[in-house]
Each structure stands twice: as structure tokens, then as C-alpha cells.
Amino acid sequence: MSPTSGAPSQLTQGSGTKGGIGESTLRPDGILKVTGEFAYASDMWHEDMLWGQILRSTVAHAEIVSIDTGEALATPGVYAVMTYDDLPTEVRTYGLEIQDTPVLAHGKVRHHGEPVAIVAADHPETARRAAAKIRVEYRELPVVTDEESATGPGAVLVHEGRDDHHSGHVPHPNIVHRQPIVRGDVTEARKRADVVVRGEYRFGMQDQAFLGPESGLAVPEEDGGVHLYIATQWLHSDLRQIAPVLGLPEDKVRMTLSGVGGAFGGREDLSMQIHACLLALRTGKPVKIVYNRFESFFGHVHRHPARLVYEHGATKDGKLTHLTCRIVLDGGAYASASPAVVGNASSLAVGPYVVDDVDIEAVALYTNNPPCGAMRGFGAVQACFAYEAQMDKLADRLGMDPVRLRQLNAMEQGAVMPTGQIVDSPAPVAELLRRVAAMPMPPERQWESSEGVDVRQLPGGLSNTTHGEGVVRGVGYAVGIKNVGFSEGFDDYSTARVRMEVVAGEAVATVHTAMAEVGQGGVTVHAQIARTELGVTRVTINPADTQVGSAGSTSASRQTYVTGGAVKNSCELVRERVLEIGRRRFGSYHPAWADAELLLEGGKVVTDGGEVLCDLVDLLADDVVEVEAEWRHRPTQPFDLRTGQGDGHVQYSFAAHRAVVEVDTELGLVKVVELACAQDVGKALNPLSVIGQIQGGTTQGLGIAVMEEIIVDPRTAKVRNPSFTDYLIPTILDTPTIPVDVLELADDHAPYGLRGIGEAPTLSSTPAVLAAIRAATGLELNRAPVRPEHLTGTA
Structure with a gap:
């Protein structure tokens, strides 16, 4: 059985399209998305399907005294109600790194919105009404909401009686992970400092705010297995966590990627995958679950809020002498990706600067706040906000230009990271700053014209709060460093299956990977690689599923690097086999088959001198060449748990921003006029x-800087703004002009010299905006996001 609609069966770039590496090719799914015809996961349908619904906890920390499902089961149209006691196996938890998350709450709930029971019914409203009829009696417990309540005297344990995942380096059971980074001698270096600046910074919790809510369709199979059509970021990671809970071997849990409406890290963890499969297997019918926006705020992890305490020292001529910092990340009720986020935050805490003497500590806490995990920037965003604010403080104390101070201390190729790792690819930090500073400035008072005042260009916009009175301009700069790919010894690989054959008189390549296309454009890049390596025009991209080897997660800016590398590798192996067919078939007729360097171009086999040997259609005839191969980047190492030393990252990416803002100082309103960016991308595969x-x-x-924050009540640990009415994200009216200067300095270790690009601009844009607001107002502003009350003194 299969759904009657959903993700397109294939994405094919038609003949006549050139589109090799380095060209700006259009996305095959672009028109469908723009016109509203693209099938997302929430559009999936089956003629015989039921609807699933999840009952979530109304409190953040409580014992479950009783659960009464009788009235829900008696509701007409309800096919199944399941609680923890109804789960089919002894494996009843899951997790990305630490399996500490219950499929359904057992004994207690640990955060507001935790799944307690699931319902399947013949209509979504019936399922919702039935879920509301489940009676759960709670006995509330004290909530753990911050470091003091998590690790102070008499702290309540979030996971009592469970310490199997804690190592000796973790000083308290409410600490998920701790990573120190120690290099040099800070005590001695401090003596050389002419200027020392300190700061304490707070970073709020953000939501990924993808527009397509969590959704999926589980279809029971005749062999007792299940086929899950799902919007996710990593099919094989989901499979690894789902199968043991269902009591099925992995080959009986087939997964196919459905249309994904954005991700940004929020789909790395499971949401409704196991619940849909459980209900499908219990009822014997297809089950669809689609979250509404309220449920989505509770149904996935968020970005870790953080408290960061920094000290920087410098000589009077601006050279950094030392850095100390302590970063406390709130991981919420379950581990998710917190250990990896700690690793990133600590190892990148210095930023793209050379500092020989450092003392860094980063920890992630268990609390009763919402679980936090992966989000674009992944630990480096929080650190960048703090270290860039510190660089501005240093520049002010030293009386130096903030760009010049950064350039003076900027790392370059050959620099040594605080972890002892040598940066062995281009690190053009000073050049990126130079480029972004040299971009033309937007005109002053751009809201004024001969036709009058355009309020859309002013703080407050169409609310018409000002005509320019009390509006002050500020300019700020920031630069950041982000790792690319999975780190700390993780076996980071990808798999690609490439097939080449003649179809309808044309040589065609087919690429099959498990890569989750979440909007990043991988389907386009894979076709570009196949055209470049195999010399064909037509390339078909098969749907992503678990019938091919893992492609890893669409995260960490890794997919073009790793899965692109796998596609390139498989294409090269296909090319060799195709040429071998040609050597056997035509080698005796032309010596170039044995002696020359042969290429596939324009559907033909040519020598490196341009001589055409044969057409690919004639060469292949009835032959089909198919290769499935893995590709790995060079290995990394775990960071030492005492000193933090180790070659933990495979690649670094860099971006610099200049922000121009205008602030209504009376009302505390901010208009970001421009966010200019310069970034090194190694090689722009698709500009x-x-x-x-x-x-x-x-x-x-920008959203992180001035508007986005999940508000959690510190007394109850309940989320106060789970909707787009109260959780604000930038719209087109908030989005400034974003001129971009792309630098291409090849990384010799990467396919085509490319560098992962997706996350680095999220790092430096936030502190650049804050720096510009500080410049406009003269306020310290050690918190993100900035709210109007912070600018008017009413906070």
C-alpha cells in the first residue's frame, strides 16, 4: 500500500538544461513550491487512513498518579488509545545520543507538553476530542529551571536514579555534559594585559519556526512491518530509534522522505514518528499525524538559552593576551544534541581569533524547561554573540576601531585553535572584514524623498509611530567561525547510488541518496555533480528513502560536503566502468582509448585534447552501470575531557557582517536598514x-537579535508564547537589504574545494545588529534578543 499523494515520485531536470558545477541552475522543486503545488508531508493522504492525536502534559514536572482512558476509548470513531503500558517492547525510550526520552511519559512528566497518551480515530476532530477526554491526575513537583536550582544544595534531580550516561567529568546528575578547553597559562598571561574587560551575557531560547509543521503517514505492510512517509532531517537516525521501540528489525521499517517545509535543526529529533507507527501497527490501518502550530512549539526541541561569562585581556596595542569564559546552556528535560552543542560552544568560544592562553568551560543542564537541541549555528551562535560583544568592549577601552582590532587578532591559515588543532585551509577572517567594511553604505535618512516620508523605512513601519523624530543611526560589525560536519570522532559518512543507462535514445544518470531535502538545494547540487562528472544532460534524482545507505543528517552544513562527496565518488566510479566498457568495445580501433586521458562531456567520450571518440548512447547501448558507494571526510578526534585538546573538527567556515540600524530611542523600536555580508564559500557550486x-x-x-524568543515562566516552567501571534519571526517587511560578497578560496581537503555555508551567516549577523544598536544608543545591551524596554530604560 502507498499513499495517493505526497512527495513527487522523482525530481528530473529536463533535457536542454546545462547546469554543471559552478552554474546558477534553478531548482526542480522551485516552481512547485512557489505556486503551491508541491506536496508537503501534511498533504499525504490514504483512502483508508486514521488520524492520530497526542495528549500532552499540562504541567512541567509532576508524578503521574493515574491515567483514565475509558471515556476516550468509548468515543465513537476511536480505534485505539495507547499509554506507556501499551507499548509493545521493553525498549521504551529513544534519543539522538543518549536514549533518555520516553516514547510516552511513565511515572512522571519532566516538561510542559510532554506526550502522555496517543489516540487514533477516523477524523481529526474526533481524535482531538477523544484525547481531551483522557483523565490524567498529576501530583506536581518542584521545577528545576536554572543552574542554581539544577546544581545547588538540595537540587531536585530531573532524572532520578539514572546515572548510567554520566561520566566522571560531570560533577552533578543534572549536568548532561561538561567540556573544558585549557591551553597555555591564563594566570601568567593576565599579567601581560594592559586592559581587561569582562561581561555577562544572556541568550534567549529560540524556535526553529519552520512553516511546515511536523507531519507523517505510517502505513502498515503485509509482512508485519510499516512504511513511514515522514518530514525529517535524517532518515536512518530515525530508523535506528524507531525500530527497537516497535520490536521490528530495521528492514521491516521502511522510510521515505516526504515534502519538508523547513527544518533548521528542529527535525533532527523524533517528534511523532514512533507514535504514528505504533497506532498504525495497533489498528492495522494507515495513520496520519499532523501537528497544529501550538503542538509544534511543544513537539520539537529549541535552541539552548545560555548564560555566558567572559573575560578578555589585551595589550595596549590591541593584541589579545588571554580569554576565560564559562558557558551554561539550558538543555531542558532531555539530552537531545546537548553534548555536541557543548562541544561546539566550548571549542569555538574564542571565535576566529588567535589567543594562546585560554580557560574555557561549557556545560549543559538538565532542567524542566522545554528540551533543547539542534538549531542553525548549534552552540557557536551563543558563543559568537558574547565574544563579539567583548571585542567591541575591548575596542572601546583601547580607543581602537573595532574592525581594526578584529583584523589585528584574526586567525589565518596555519593558526592554532584553542583545542590545539591547526587550521589547515584558508581562514580569510581579516579579508572578510575588509570586504564587508568596504561595501557602500546605505544612504542617510533613506525614508525621506521629494514625495514625503515613507514610514515603511522607519522604525515602527506602517504603525506610523515616527516621521524621523528621535531616530538615531548605528553601525556595527561582527565576524564568526563555525565548524562544518559532525565532529569529535563521529563516523561522518554518506552513501550515494548512481546509475547510468540509455533511456529513449539519451544517456541518463539517476542519483539515489537518503539525503533529506529540507530547502537547502541538495537535489540541485546532486544533479549538477552528475552532469559535471558524467557528461550527461538529463539527471533524475530519486526520492530519498532507506532503501539506500545512510546520507547522515541534513545539518551541520555538511550535506553538500559529505553527500555531495558521495555523489561525486559514485559518479567517478560509474565513469570508470563506462570507460572500461568503451575500452573493451572500441579499444582495438583507436589507440586513444588506452593512451589518452578520457572525459565524458556533452554526452560523448572525448580525450583531454578534445577529440571525440564516441557517443555515450552508442557506447552504453543496452548496458546499465550502477554503483553504490560511501564517502567519508578525514577523521576527527574526541576532545580530551580534561583539557579539551584534540583535532575535533573537519572544516571551518567564516562570515562577517556589517549592520546598519536605525533606532527610535523614545519608543525602543529598531529598523535594520542593511545587513551586508562577506563569506568564504570555498567553491560556489550553485552561486x-x-x-x-x-x-x-x-x-x-536578525530574528535572534531583535525579536525571537520562547518565553518560559520561571515559576512553572510553562511556555507562555507557543504561537506565531506571540513568537515573532522576521517577515519581508523586517528583512533589510542583504548585499553579499562571496569569496572562493578552495579547501583542498573538500570535494571541489567547497566549504559548508549554511550556518556561518547566522552567527555573525546577530552580534552585528546588537553592535549597531549599541552604537546608536550607547547602551551596553548584554542580552539577545533586544526588546523595546531594554532601549527605553523600562525593563
Whole structure:
């Protein structure tokens, strides 16, 4: 059985399209998305399907005294109600790194919105009404909401009686992970400092705010297995966590990627995958679950809020002498990706600067706040906000230009990271700052024209709060460093299956991977690689599923690097086999088959001198060449748990921003006029997509700076704003001009010299905006996001 609608069966770039590496090719799914015809996961349908619904906890920390499902089961149209006691196996938890998350709450709930029971019914409203009839009696417990309540005297344990995942380096059971980074001698270095600046910074919790809510369709199979059509970021990671809970071997849990409406890290963890499969297997019918926006705020992890305490020292001529910092990340009720986020935050805490003497500590806490995990920037965003604010403080104390101070201390190729790792690819930090500073400035008082005042260009916009009175301009700069790919010894690989054959008189390549296309444009890049390596025009991209080897997660800016590398590798192996067919078939007729360097171009086999040997259609005839191969980047190492030393990252990416803002100092309203960016991308495989990624990441950084924050009540640990009415994200009216200067300095270790690009612009855009607001107002502003009350003194 299969759904009657959903993700397109294939995405094919038609003949006549050139589109090799380095060209701005259009996305095959672009028109469908723009016109509203693209099938997202929430559009999936089956003629015999039921609807699933999840009952969530109304309190953040409580014992479950009783659950009464009788009235829900008696509701007409209800097919199944399941609680923890109804789960089919002894494996009843899951998790990305630490399996500490219950499929359904057992004994207690640990955060507001935790799943307690699931319902399947013949109509979505019936399922919702039935879920509301389930009676749960709670006995509330004290909530753990911050470091003091998590690790102070008499702290309540979030996971009592469970310490199997804690190592000796973790000082308290409410700490998920701790990573120190120690290098040099800070005590001695401090003596050399002419200026020391300190700061304490707070970073709010953000939501990924993807527009397509969590959704999926589970279809029971005749062999007792299940087929899950799902919007996710990593099919094989989902499979690894789902199958043990269902009591099925992995080959009986088939997964196919359905249309994904954005991700940004929020789909790395499971949401409704197991619940849909459980209900499908219990009822014997297909079950669809689609979250509404309220449920989505509770149904996925968020970005870790953080408290960061920094000290920087410098000589009077601006050279950094030392850095100390302590970063406390709130991981919420379950571990998710917190250990990896700690690793990133600590190892990148210095930023793209050379500092020989450092003492860094980063920890992630268990609390009763919402679970936090992966979000674009992944630990480096929080650190960048703090270290860039510190650089501005240092520049002010030293009386130096803030760009010059950064350039003076900027790392370059050959620099040594605080972890001891040598940066062995281009690190053009000073050049990126130079480029972004040299961009033309937007005109002053751009809201004025001969036709009058355009309020859309002013703080407050169409609310018409000002005509320019009390509006002050500020300019700020920031630069950031982000790792690319999975780190700390993770076996980071991808798999690609490439097939080449003649179809309807034309040589055609087919690429099959499990890569989750979440909007980043991988389907375009894979076709570009196949055209470049195999010399064909027509390339078909098969749907992503688990019938091919893992492609890893669409996260960490890794997919073009790793899965692109796998596609390139498989294409090269296919090319060799195709040429071997030609050597056997035509080698005796032309010595070039044995002696020359042979290429596939324009559907033909040619020598490196341009001589055409044969047409690919004639060469292949009835032959089909298919290769499935893995590709790995060079290995990394875990960071030492005492010193933090180790070659933990495979690649680094860099971006710099200049923000121009205008602030209504009376009302505390901010208008970001421009966010100029300069970024090194190694090699722009698709320049149009590169610009889109940089502008998208920049806009998300803007949201972090001035509006996006999940508000959690510190007394109850309940989320107060789970909707787009109260959780604000930038719209087109908030988005400034974003000029982009792309630098291409090849990384010799990467396919085509490319560099992961998706996350770096999210890092530096946030502190650049804050720096510009500080410049306009003279306020310290050690918190993100900035709210109007912070600018008017009413906070």
C-alpha cells in the first residue's frame, strides 16, 4: 500500500538544461513550491487512513498518579488509545545520543507538553476530542529551571536514579555534559594585559519556526512491518530509534522522505514518528499525524538559552593576551544534541581569533524547561554573540576601531585553535572584514524623498509611530567561525547510488541518496555533480528513502560536503566502468582509448585534447552501470575531557557582517536598514543557492537579535508564547537589504574545494545588529534578543 499523494515520485531536470558545477541552475522543486503545488508531508493522504492525536502534559514536572482512558476509548470513531503500558517492547525510550526520552511519559512528566497518551480515530476532530477526554491526575513537583536550582544544595534531580550516561567529568546528575578547553597559562598571561574587560551575557531560547509543521503517514505492510512517509532531517537516525521501540528489525521499517517545509535543526529529533507507527501497527490501518502550530512549539526541541561569562585581556596595542569564559546552556528535560552543542560552544568560544592562553568551560543542564537541541549555528551562535560583544568592549577601552582590532587578532591559515588543532585551509577572517567594511553604505535618512516620508523605512513601519523624530543611526560589525560536519570522532559518512543507462535514445544518470531535502538545494547540487562528472544532460534524482545507505543528517552544513562527496565518488566510479566498457568495445580501433586521458562531456567520450571518440548512447547501448558507494571526510578526534585538546573538527567556515540600524530611542523600536555580508564559500557550486543560503541565515540571525524568543515562566516552567501571534519571526517587511560578497578560496581537503555555508551567516549577523544598536544608543545591551524596554530604560 502507498499513499495517493505526497512527495513527487522523482525530481528530473529536463533535457536542454546545462547546469554543471559552478552554474546558477534553478531548482526542480522551485516552481512547485512557489505556486503551491508541491506536496508537503501534511498533504499525504490514504483512502483508508486514521488520524492520530497526542495528549500532552499540562504541567512541567509532576508524578503521574493515574491515567483514565475509558471515556476516550468509548468515543465513537476511536480505534485505539495507547499509554506507556501499551507499548509493545521493553525498549521504551529513544534519543539522538543518549536514549533518555520516553516514547510516552511513565511515572512522571519532566516538561510542559510532554506526550502522555496517543489516540487514533477516523477524523481529526474526533481524535482531538477523544484525547481531551483522557483523565490524567498529576501530583506536581518542584521545577528545576536554572543552574542554581539544577546544581545547588538540595537540587531536585530531573532524572532520578539514572546515572548510567554520566561520566566522571560531570560533577552533578543534572549536568548532561561538561567540556573544558585549557591551553597555555591564563594566570601568567593576565599579567601581560594592559586592559581587561569582562561581561555577562544572556541568550534567549529560540524556535526553529519552520512553516511546515511536523507531519507523517505510517502505513502498515503485509509482512508485519510499516512504511513511514515522514518530514525529517535524517532518515536512518530515525530508523535506528524507531525500530527497537516497535520490536521490528530495521528492514521491516521502511522510510521515505516526504515534502519538508523547513527544518533548521528542529527535525533532527523524533517528534511523532514512533507514535504514528505504533497506532498504525495497533489498528492495522494507515495513520496520519499532523501537528497544529501550538503542538509544534511543544513537539520539537529549541535552541539552548545560555548564560555566558567572559573575560578578555589585551595589550595596549590591541593584541589579545588571554580569554576565560564559562558557558551554561539550558538543555531542558532531555539530552537531545546537548553534548555536541557543548562541544561546539566550548571549542569555538574564542571565535576566529588567535589567543594562546585560554580557560574555557561549557556545560549543559538538565532542567524542566522545554528540551533543547539542534538549531542553525548549534552552540557557536551563543558563543559568537558574547565574544563579539567583548571585542567591541575591548575596542572601546583601547580607543581602537573595532574592525581594526578584529583584523589585528584574526586567525589565518596555519593558526592554532584553542583545542590545539591547526587550521589547515584558508581562514580569510581579516579579508572578510575588509570586504564587508568596504561595501557602500546605505544612504542617510533613506525614508525621506521629494514625495514625503515613507514610514515603511522607519522604525515602527506602517504603525506610523515616527516621521524621523528621535531616530538615531548605528553601525556595527561582527565576524564568526563555525565548524562544518559532525565532529569529535563521529563516523561522518554518506552513501550515494548512481546509475547510468540509455533511456529513449539519451544517456541518463539517476542519483539515489537518503539525503533529506529540507530547502537547502541538495537535489540541485546532486544533479549538477552528475552532469559535471558524467557528461550527461538529463539527471533524475530519486526520492530519498532507506532503501539506500545512510546520507547522515541534513545539518551541520555538511550535506553538500559529505553527500555531495558521495555523489561525486559514485559518479567517478560509474565513469570508470563506462570507460572500461568503451575500452573493451572500441579499444582495438583507436589507440586513444588506452593512451589518452578520457572525459565524458556533452554526452560523448572525448580525450583531454578534445577529440571525440564516441557517443555515450552508442557506447552504453543496452548496458546499465550502477554503483553504490560511501564517502567519508578525514577523521576527527574526541576532545580530551580534561583539557579539551584534540583535532575535533573537519572544516571551518567564516562570515562577517556589517549592520546598519536605525533606532527610535523614545519608543525602543529598531529598523535594520542593511545587513551586508562577506563569506568564504570555498567553491560556489550553485552561486544562486549560495546567495540564498547566506541571506536566509542572515535573516534568522536578525530574528535572534531583535525579536525571537520562547518565553518560559520561571515559576512553572510553562511556555507562555507557543504561537506565531506571540513568537515573532522576521517577515519581508523586517528583512533589510542583504548585499553579499562571496569569496572562493578552495579547501583542498573538500570535494571541489567547497566549504559548508549554511550556518556561518547566522552567527555573525546577530552580534552585528546588537553592535549597531549599541552604537546608536550607547547602551551596553548584554542580552539577545533586544526588546523595546531594554532601549527605553523600562525593563
